[in-house]
Amino acid sequence: xxxxxxxxxxxVTQMGNDKSIKCEQNLGHxxxxxxxxxxxxxxxxxxxxxxxELIINETVPNRFSPKSPDKAHLNLHINxxxxxxxxxxxxxxxxGPGSGANVLTFGAGSRLTVL
Amino acid sequence: QKEVEQxxxxxxxxxxxxxxxxxxxxxxxxxxxxxxxxYSGKSPELIMSIYSNGDxxxxxxxxxxxxxxxxxxxxxxxxxxxxxxTYLCAVSGNNRLAFGKGNxxxxxx
Numbered sequence: 515x516x517x518x519x520x521x522x523x524x525x526v527t528q529m530g531n532d533k534s535i536k537c538e539q540n541l542g543h544x545x546x547x548x549x550x551x552x553x554x555x556x557x558x559x560x561x562x563x564x565x566x567e568l569i570i571n572e573t574v575p576n577r578f579s580p581k582s583p584d585k586a587h588l589n590l591h592i593n594x595x596x597x598x599x600x601x602x603x604x605x606x607x608x609x610g611p612g613s614g615a616n617v618l619t620f621g622a623g624s625r626l627t628v629l
Numbered sequence: 630q631k632e633v634e635q636x637x638x639x640x641x642x643x644x645x646x647x648x649x650x651x652x653x654x655x656x657x658x659x660x661x662x663x664x665x666x667x668y669s670g671k672s673p674e675l676i677m678s679i680y681s682n683g684d685x686x687x688x689x690x691x692x693x694x695x696x697x698x699x700x701x702x703x704x705x706x707x708x709x710x711x712x713x714x715t716y717l718c719a720v721s722g723n724n725r726l727a728f729g730k731g732n733x734x735x736x737x738x
Contacts (some may be wrong), residue, residue: 547725557728570725572717589638604672611724616661618726620672 520605520621534591535624537605546588549604635729648705651719661721708736
């Protein structure tokens with residue numbers, strides 16, 4: 515069983531479109547994250563939810579909207595896609611925030627290409 | 630100043646040699662430090678954690694921490710071709726992990 519699964523793995527779309535990425539974890543973790551990894555491999559946190567509540571919201575354009583229907587799921591919706599949104603988006607989970615946030619389990623990543 | 634800095638460029642090491650990776654961080658209050666390995670096209674995976682000053686060894690990997698100098702390092706002994714990957718330094722704080730940009734290691738057979 516995959517611990518953290520995210521779909522789709524690949525996404526190619528045109529500028530201006532809206533797309534979503536879904537993530538699910540079966541580890542029983544309380545905290546989930548979205549990270550963005552750009553072409554230079556820099557891994558930067560975007561959002562974090564703890565038990566369905568938003569606890570981290572980095573400086574991210576409001577075209578990006580996360581949603582956590584329950585603590586096992588965290589989705590990411592992106593409106594009006596731009597070329598600069600092209601990246602690999604990683605979902606991750608941890609036992610909790612604070613010291614529990616230290617050990618992350620990552621999903622396989624969703625590679626978004628905006629044309 | 631970036632939270633976590635890894636400034637070295639790609640590192641090429643012969644098989645069997647020692648690979649040495651360095652990382653500095655800006656938040657003096659950070660308490661937990663990690664090294665993640667990321668193979669090309671894959672997700673990061675945790676390989677080492679260190680919480681107190683000094684060395685911590687796990688197999689062929691040794692992590693070194695110096696909080697006074699705000700410096701973390703990773704040594705890979707007896708480097709193998711399977712160690713070829715990008716190594717990401719991560720530092721905890723404010724309910725999150727901040728990552729450095731990574732160092733690519735290429736082990737040459």
